[in-house]
Amino acid sequence: NAGVTQTPKFRVLKTGQSMTLLCAQDMNHEYMYWYRQDPGMGLRLIHYSVGEGTTAKGEVPDGYNVSRLKKQNFLLGLESAAPSQTSVYFCASSPPTSGQETQYFGPGTRLLVL
């Protein structure tokens, strides 16, 4: 199993450009999450999904959109990138079963917005 994979690993954007980050998991997990990591702030939840076709806002959703068309994929979109969105983005997934609360993380995507 590859676990959780993220594409791309690194990207540079100009202000106003758009892009999509792809997260894929091969563990048949129901729940998927997108976080951003900034120095001194830990990880903050952007959006999450509890199943195919469902999405919900997290702690810092502004400026981002998501889609979960397939169970194994969770896409994070930036419609008009801003320098404040320079960050490291992590995707995670977890099964819904009680007692299986562990989230499994991808390797991250480093995004620089100029």
Next chain:
Amino acid sequence: AQSVTQLDSQVPVFEEAPVELRCNYSSSVSVYLFWYVQYPNQGLQLLLKYLSGSTLVKGINGFEAEFNKSQTSFHLRKPSVHISDTAEYFCAVRNDYKLSFGAGTTVTVRA
């Protein structure tokens, strides 16, 4: 929503010395707590978790944590660190099926 506070942002430690990373959580009826580790340029990896039962939880790589309900704490400890333990450590609490993370503690192990 429940939250966690990591009391130390940076912890320098010598190799083979013990280390303790402090984490306090906001009180609640029931709480699920986690410690994750992030090695340089990698994603997060679960070290250990407390769901219920014994208050002393053992994790991977020789780490353990103690759940203390009266002090609302979940401190992480290792009796003897190695250079390879240099990493950032995150405490987290479960809210429904989401996690809320602390700001992180950077541990730097020196020879």
